Amino acid sequence: MSTSMPTPAQTADRACEALAAILADPEFAAFEAATLEYSSDWQCFTGFPVIERWSLDDDKGPLFTEGLRALAIKAAVFDLTGDERLAEVAVAVPVDEMTHAMIAQPQLFARIAARTGFALIHQTDQEHTDYTDGDFTHLTYRLAWGEPPARYWLVKGEVDRRVDILTAKYAEIGMGRAGREHAIDFAAA
Template sequence: MSTMPTPAQAAARAKRILAAIRADPEFGAFEAATLEYSSDWQCFTGFPVIERWNLDSDKAPLFAEGLRALAVKAAVFDLTGDERLAEVPVAVPVDEMTHAMIAQPQLLARITGRIGVSVIHQTDQEHTDYTAGDFTHLAYRLAWGEPPARYWLVKEEVDRRVQILTARYASIGMDRAGREHDIEFAAA
């Protein structure tokens, strides 16, 4: 089994990975395709945990944060070769953005192929238990400074906000935090 790199090692490698992704000739197409995917963003407990969430004003900053998260994960994988170690904790809203990025598989595969890195993300292994002071937070701070608290919400705060959202959704007939309803569309 591999050992986890230090946050400093991951940060240095993540900065290089992010710079290479941004320098790729297809980066603009990748960004445009990811942001266009916004009409399909239907998670009720991912992006909506952001206070006063607004798709138009939040999608570009979240795209930047998603790239940074993928770069940290790719850096850990690059340094260890271990997919499980590379699944570092990521804040829920940022994780949702990575899903939009991964929904552009051809562009992402060509970009990562050209720069020689692997993007690691597997839902059954992901960790959305990000918290201040954890590995991801330390590596991020060393690479880019303090992560924006608007998007990098710690797990306890996400859980609290999901409870609020779940109650609000239930009040309009959306059960299981928006994953179920009993609306009969023919009757509406």
């Protein structure tokens, strides 16, 4: 194990192996179904809604694929380094939100990780959502699967711009702090 970052090429090779192992796992179909069923609880106001013309029905499947790829990159970095902090590579905000839906299936998640031999890494207080073109994650993704879909792999500057727009829209309907508070009196409504 190394405590320095592997190259994007090394990581891409291991990420492809990790993803293939996850997809081949006997409980993968159950994991996918449980993750996508969780969709009715996806209520983050600044995660998925930064996607232009967001539709849960249309976007959850493609986002599931992107979340798997992000977790495979993280698993590959951990496999190559043994370092959880290094494995928390930059991920785009909407893709990160999908990984949260995935880790909400802890039993399936843990069993798949144990069988595949790849640690599925995600810790919210260590995550990085400052993904940008040309960074380690972007280079690794391109080597593994081609250019990431720009619809979901939004760079940090664009996410910040869109969050500002959402925050203003939410304020217009009485939602403060980008949907993190409101003063609605339900008894009076």
